Amino acid sequence: MSITNEEAEKSARKPRIRDAEATKARILDAAKKEFAKNGLGGARVDVIAEKANANKRMIYHYFESKERLFQTVLEDAYIDIRTAEQKLKLDDLEPKAALAKLVQFTWEYYLKNPEFITLVNSENLHRAKHLKKSEVIKAASRKFVNMVGDILDRGAAQGVFRPGVDPVQLNITIAAIGYYYLTNRFTGSIIFERDLMAKEAIDERLQFNVDTIMRLVCA
Amino acid sequence: MSITNEEAEKSARKPRIRDAEATKARILDAAKKEFAKNGLGGARVDVIAEKANANKRMIYHYFESKERLFQTVLEDAYIDIRTAEQKLKLDDLEPKAALAKLVQFTWEYYLKNPEFITLVNSENLHRAKHLKKSEVIKAASRKFVNMVGDILDRGAAQGVFRPGVDPVQLNITIAAIGYYYLTNRFTGSIIFERDLMAKEAIDERLQFNVDTIMRLVCA
DNA sequence: CACTTAACGCACTAACTAGTTACTTCTTTA
DNA sequence: TAAAGAAGTAACTAGTTAGTGCGTTAAGTG
Numbered sequence: 001m002s003i004t005n006e007e008a009e010k011s012a013r014k015p016r017i018r019d020a021e022a023t024k025a026r027i028l029d030a031a032k033k034e035f036a037k038n039g040l041g042g043a044r045v046d047v048i049a050e051k052a053n054a055n056k057r058m059i060y061h062y063f064e065s066k067e068r069l070f071q072t073v074l075e076d077a078y079i080d081i082r083t084a085e086q087k088l089k090l091d092d093l094e095p096k097a098a099l100a101k102l103v104q105f106t107w108e109y110y111l112k113n114p115e116f117i118t119l120v121n122s123e124n125l126h127r128a129k130h131l132k133k134s135e136v137i138k139a140a141s142r143k144f145v146n147m148v149g150d151i152l153d154r155g156a157a158q159g160v161f162r163p164g165v166d167p168v169q170l171n172i173t174i175a176a177i178g179y180y181y182l183t184n185r186f187t188g189s190i191i192f193e194r195d196l197m198a199k200e201a202i203d204e205r206l207q208f209n210v211d212t213i214m215r216l217v218c219a
Numbered sequence: 220m221s222i223t224n225e226e227a228e229k230s231a232r233k234p235r236i237r238d239a240e241a242t243k244a245r246i247l248d249a250a251k252k253e254f255a256k257n258g259l260g261g262a263r264v265d266v267i268a269e270k271a272n273a274n275k276r277m278i279y280h281y282f283e284s285k286e287r288l289f290q291t292v293l294e295d296a297y298i299d300i301r302t303a304e305q306k307l308k309l310d311d312l313e314p315k316a317a318l319a320k321l322v323q324f325t326w327e328y329y330l331k332n333p334e335f336i337t338l339v340n341s342e343n344l345h346r347a348k349h350l351k352k353s354e355v356i357k358a359a360s361r362k363f364v365n366m367v368g369d370i371l372d373r374g375a376a377q378g379v380f381r382p383g384v385d386p387v388q389l390n391i392t393i394a395a396i397g398y399y400y401l402t403n404r405f406t407g408s409i410i411f412e413r414d415l416m417a418k419e420a421i422d423e424r425l426q427f428n429v430d431t432i433m434r435l436v437c438a
Numbered sequence: 439c440a441c442t443t444a445a446c447g448c449a450c451t452a453a454c455t456a457g458t459t460a461c462t463t464c465t466t467t468a
Numbered sequence: 469t470a471a472a473g474a475a476g477t478a479a480c481t482a483g484t485t486a487g488t489g490c491g492t493t494a495a496g497t498g
Contacts, residue, residue, distance in 0.1 A: 058445080166427070193361070242476085280476090
């Protein structure tokens with residue numbers, strides 16, 4: 001009996017190994033999910049601590065405040081998508097193929113990372129006050145816009161794209177046709193009386209989006 | 220002095236005329252603004268009461284709960300846009316003109332009613348649980364989708380539009396290219412290092428959107 | 439091994455928040 | 469005009485919530 005109690009005690013006060021980086025990472029992961037689910041205002045710090053299997057005190061130790069934690073989560077999310085975009089190596093592809101691949105990537109990234117969309121929505125509700133402070137994001141974004149600009153230029157030079165398409169407008173449009181569909185999937189499914197998240201619906205939308213962008217830029 | 224005091228007293232406890240409808244309307248208006256600004260979770264009932272120049276008790280008297288109030292605000296918002304769309308009388312216009320007018324209307328409606336976008340975002344954060352309960356909205360939406368379907372059919376019959384365009388996908392796209400630009404105007408202005416809300420930028424985007432939709436459907 | 443540093447956790451608080459109780463005042467109508 | 473009901477209010481409650489004070493325990497260092 002005494003042995004059983006001892007074992008129970010040991011597993012109760014876990015032989016927790018100290019690891020600052022791992023704890024930080026667990027907090028960030030839990031925070032991303034909680035912020036994405038409930039927004040900055042609706043997220044609960046206690047819930048984040050619990051889900052991270054960490055103590056709430058640690059959140060304030062590592063991240064100072066709820067808002068700073070949100071800012072870190074948001075920055076990480078942007079860095080992640082921009083990094084993934086760079087990895088596509090679109091410069092190595094023919095203009096049309098490159099653009100189609102970007103549309104597909106964007107769609108699939110939003111699908112696989114639904115938190116990204118909700119985080120961005122929440123940030124816009126707060127008038128981008130957290131993103132404003134981040135210089136890293138601005139640099140990464142500039143690189144991205146230039147990449148699309150290069151694709152457009154190459155296509156125009158080859159005569160496959162019409163000239164004069166604004167890369168910013170195009171970027172916004174590529175994001176928009178995927179983002180809107182997914183962020184509004186709940187109200188959309190009611191308004192249009194169709195399950196927008198059914199597999200066929202998702203495949204169909206991707207095709208439609210690629211088609212939309214091609215018709216927009218092709219000569 | 221006594222007269223002055225009397226006057227002060229009178230204006231202090233205002234000779235409020237009782238008017239249930241007016242009070243309800245003031246609450247709804249204040250609620251729309253507060254929900255749009257802070258989302259369902261971030262909105263404060265006390266703030267709504269204060270802005271409405273009403274007592275908090277009245278909110279619960281007329282609307283039962285914060286959530287029911289939100290639902291009412293949301294329903295009203297949807298009814299308003301659907302009503303405005305019907306008033307466009309697009310059936311009286313040539314297919315191309317009708318579609319261009321719809322794109323322009325959608326853009327301008329979002330611009331003039333920024334609360335609409337934020338309310339819909341908030342509702343999607345809550346997985347459309349409030350909209351699900353509303354039958355009125357479903358009927359109005361069906362009418363709207365059919366309207367766009369008719370325009371497409373007329374255009375295809377006349378040979379100005381290519382056949383087989385899905386009215387639901389088209390509707391989603393028309394909404395998307397305006398909605399995304401505006402809901403993400405804060406992060407967008409940072410990412411793209413451009414004031415997306417400058418007059419010229421707004422005009423330019425409308426032209427781009429009309430162009431995008433025309434290229435998408437024209438034969 | 440002693441000692442310092444940093445990770446970790448408990449328990450608290452001050453402020454806030456949705457919703458309510460119990461009341462007063464105005465308006466309508468029998 | 470008296471009674472009834474509806475409009476309106478102030479003050480309260482019970483539960484939450486972001487953020488902290490302070491003590492404990494593990495790990496690296498001389």
